[in-house]
Amino acid sequence: MSVMASEQDVAAVGRILVNPNESLTTRFRALFTLRNLGGSEAIKWIGEAFTDDSALLKHELAYCLGQMQDERAIPTLEKILMDTSQEPMVRHEAGEALGAIGNPKVLDLLKKYSEDPVIEVAETCQIAVRLLEWKISGGDRNSGETTDNNPYLSVDPAPPAQRRGVSELRTQLLDESLPLFERYRAMFALRNLGTKEAVLALGDGLQCGSALFRHEIGYVLGQIQHEASIPQLQAALEREDENPMVRHECAEALGSIGKEACFQILERYRKDQERVVKESCEVALDMLEYENSSQFQYADGLLRLQEVQ
Template structure:
């Protein structure tokens, strides 16, 4: 049983910029695993930070927690045009993940945002909420237990799903459904089909592809992820997610690129490589869990 004091101690690590970013990430995911109102409150305090990467992950975790007490702060972040686009995008996605239709009006409003990543995210979130209203339950058969921005398509033919995924004339929601269907099918053919998506679509689309490849942790995607990380012309939003995916895959060929781009001029890429290197170390260690903030706290006391 986690005590209120322990939640507070982990929360202080999360919001204290003097701690290394990798420690703050572990604190964040520890709080996400705790759940509850106090954890939501501490995570919400982090939106005052100056790291776009950290704030992006705060919003992601609040969405995955699906605690409706997070809705006001997520709406505030989405509406705050001083926040970085990748942070506002993740706040919109989190509102869709929580699944309460009361946010439909605000999501529809920001579906016309001048920042394309924000607009596309809100459009997807509206579609997700409308799909939930029609189907009345969350999609099943997700082996990763994540709350996704679109339900998987019912199609199971990898080539047909690949064609939908790469067809930029298709509605974005349909392409996302193909994306998550491929992920759920798994296997090298699905991984390679998804990796082809790193060469097309919007930055938001490519960002989501990289995230999924990180979930799948399949070595076949390492060359494409590395190429996107190395491409200076690519959106930092995509490059950051490629770095985190390489950290999650955590095989030897991932290491050199992460070490190199930990010095990148783009802060979000640099910080993502720092966090990814910590993930790499975790995946290659005997540690039982990445979100080990509580055990580390106890060990140091």
């Protein structure tokens, strides 16, 4: 979504994003404001923040660039994917964002990094390659089958599977012999259903082998915002030997759900030893405050600017 704003407004929000003295929650709101504003200036400011030392923030920068689907972000994302000094969760998100933008010119790079020694990066690029190849071949247009629409307006790393019952989709979701792309398709089909039964099936995915897969489960449960998923999200966050990428996504999902029980869980982990988990709890608590408030929008960078002018 692109909103009319002056270059000065974009720059003012951008300066908040790149300022390490601002709170992380304020910088997150500035980032999502820039995502909504769109355009080359917004992309430039988002790109400048990749020098930050917060892996969580950088992961979210890459996510937003992918969601914007603006090809001007491709060079920045390619650079981050190739930069092995960046944290795995940041490089993974850059790979996923390149798939989300959807230009087939990145296929060769994604194929190369499909063999990356960092498993989360390799698996992400494998899924992105499958997504681009699926699009090039015309998607599901030739199958004659029906899929449910995505009610969340997100750009997903895989299209939903054909419409089927929850038990059949659950079987596909949990079958670790299938390629991740096919399991992701079941995941997004279950998300689009959004019923309690679908949510519980998705929650079972938090026990699967791939950390990348488990983290994506956390993400979609946050989109659905169904309180039936709270116990499974809590259990994953509480597992201290769980991959931090998974714990972070489960924390943010609890913030999205926004119930009192979520608040108590997140308060408990906002001092976690793992920085990305601690920061995710801070951001999630800010999101939870928003969900339970009369604030007009979460991405309120422009409103905040008006207040200080």
